[in-house]
Amino acid sequence: MAILDDLQLSRREVMATGAAIGVATVPAAADAASGQPSIMKVSFTVNGQRQTLELDTRTTLLDALREHLKLTGSKKGCDHGQCGACTVIVDGRRINSCLSLAVMHEGDEVTTIEGLGSPEKLHPLQAAFVRHDGYQCGYCTPGQICSAKAVLDEIKAGVPSHVTADLTAKIQFSEDELRERMSGNICRCGAYSNIVAAVAEVAEGKA
């Protein structure tokens, strides 16, 4: 079953990540006496491009993207996992990149809003957001779009949510599923109604 495979996979990932943190703490402890930040090298792929960075181990994935790689499409709205503006897709899953240290992502594949499309060649979700005016100030928008892309994949993969009525049936896209799954992406301008219309259009293949 797809769901079980998924859960097993995530358990393995948790263990792998835990091991990586264990390694990272060694130089940090060594540097405590000198007061100098501990620097680590990390390599990951961002939007298909291999990137190698030497980073202060305290650097979040979000700041690695925004400040070091100058990919400022991912936004910093709260820097502690409450708003969703920093949502990026790592190895196919959406995460709050502000809650994740960059050095935890050795070898990972990161997709940001810049990797989905460009002003000249919009991703279908980006085009639908423009058509439905699914944004106003635009600051939460990259996070909304990355989140929406991953949500559609989650539904396809059969990952249930709080509002999924039947866990044994194939999960169908619905506006309620979308609203539930997107609730970690705050839009203070209040474009929700239009965001739902935009994503629904893409999900239902009308885009």
Place this chain on the structure above:
Amino acid sequence: MKFDTPATTNPIDQLKVVGKPVDRIDGPMKTTGRAPYAYERHDAIPDIAYGYVVGASIAKGRIASMDLSRAKAAPGVLAIVTAAEAGKLTKGDFNTAMLLGGPEIQHYHQAVAVVVAQTFEQARAAANLVKVEYVRSKGSFDLASAKDGATKPKDGGPDSAVGDFDAAFAAAPVTLDETYTTPDHGHAMMEPHASIAAWKGDKLSLWTSNQMIAWGAGDVAKTLGIPRENVRLMSPFIGGGFGGKLFVRAEAILAALGAKAAGRPVKVALTRPLMFNNTTHRPATIQRIRIGTDRDGRITAIGHESWSGDLPGGGPETAVQQTRLLYAGANRMTRTRLAVLDLPEGNAMRAPGEAPGLMALEVAVDEMAEKLGMDPIDFRILNDTQVDPEKPSRPFSQRRLNECLRTGADKFGWSRRSRTPGQTRDGRWLVGMGVAAAFRNNLVMKSAARVRLETSGVVTVETDMTDIGTGSYTIIAQTAAEMMGVPLTRVNVRLGDSSFPVSAGSGGQWGANSSTAGVYAACMKLREAVAGKLGLDPATAEFADGRVRVGNQSLPLEKAAAQGPVTAEDFMEYGDLTKTHQQSTFGGHFVEVGVDADTAEIRIRRMLAVCAAGRILNPKSARSQVIGAMVMGAGAALMEELVVDKRIGFFANHDLAGYEVPVHADIPHQEVIFLDETDPMSSPMKAKGVGELGICGVGAAVANAVYNATGVRVREYPVTLDKLLEGMPVLA
């Protein structure tokens, strides 16, 4: 140009581009993450150091001592600026408290230092090593206790009186006398306040996130004590404001001071947990409303009093404003009182005054209708007025409130509403419908623009107007396209730079109408210049399809720029039409809620707004303004509350987990209807504001729907389930 007689037919009336629901021209940049916000200007300037703000941990008192030694010695630290090192700073005209505190502390999380370091991580770590000893003074933090000591504010006509309210209210056969409270609200825009500062000699460049560029440039100069012409503000993209970015805030001043001290460009963003206490908020109110009617439901007496608090030198929340104009009634009074509170600075948030005012008034009106046994829509329509009720010689320029309410009732299925509360069940849900009037004045502001016909035939518009998500880029482009007879793709709009002509800015829902009217004025001048260059009569020249035509003569527009770009600059200012005519915008909000019969959990099921707000320049972006405002109104009704810690004197829930705002799951599909309208009294655009109208009345419509569902009347916002539980209908 001066607008002092009602608009007649003009090029905007062609409506080839204006009035069309075109996609936003900045949409592709925003949806692909390419629009650069203030903190992100890697493109503009290299080698930027990072500043991190330290906020005061007391609400009122003094700094006894600061120990910066450990912070200064921390790795990567370039400079630390406190009030002691900053030199003389002067409070800006638009600020109530100093943006850098010390030694006196005026409110919790007032900035006391900025630590500048090579990296963000180093600045943050070092900021945590700044040691401050405070001497705390006794402060006043509780509005309810401070209410009786509240005084009459100096400005803004705090009292109004017509007829004899007391006598009429005493004599009225049907009366209501209730008190309502609204809590402090946070703007909570998604982009934190952020600025990059760079000095070149004594000239300061500031990439920032600010709604009002000219006010901002003036206050940066004043605060730092430098000539205004030495300050340049740039704010092309703004991640939301809602009034929270009307004024210069601490991060801009601290970036400038930090950059000077470090000898390098510095960027500073307020952290989310600092924003709620460091910056401004919508002040809490206590409102007493009295209404007296005759037996038929005609209002004979209406009185509205409001109490709010602010720091010394601050202003009141003008929650009684709309009550002076919304309903008829011969005997009227309003009263605004202001208490001194040592909480963070209170100031404008989306529809200041009306937003909390209507949350109270429109519940009172619902209660009054019920007392009279009337439908609340009929009661409102009966008490409509087409003139300023305080000055009947002064008509409204347009007033179609009744039509908004009737149209909405029809579309929403209002007739299905049970007048007796607690009667409608849908499974486990008790279902109710609520209505409220929306009302917000239409303000007009002088606004200038520069337009240039480039040799390529492209029309460039430059104005310091801002787009805070409102759609300014797009409606300004539509205006220029209509005026110059070119397609939208041939207009280039540049905004938010203090080197551009001074616009109305974004506030008070005046931005759309005022800034496009300024562009209209500049385009009129450009049309003259272009016609002159082409040897055509400017008075009869028609601009269409990229050509200029007089009679049988037709020339391509760009021919006028063959020898070089043609530039024109002008502004629109306003005469007496706002005095002779009351200009306001109107709407009707309709809300259906479900309340869980067991748990009293409240869910919004449907929302509809019907708006009459003059010409709608772009129905797509205007609709977004309205639905967004409805979301914020829903938040105010059901969840938003900055909780005051009355011992320490601060907002305790100062982040987005504690200060709850609506999320996707809270908001259903929303409908908006705009009545087809033009208002020739407002400007040549015949448009009015709409961005704040949308929030006005929503909260009351939600509260009224909850009452209709449950029979429980909550007069203390937010309406949360704990306030319903005790009074919920007993289940059969």
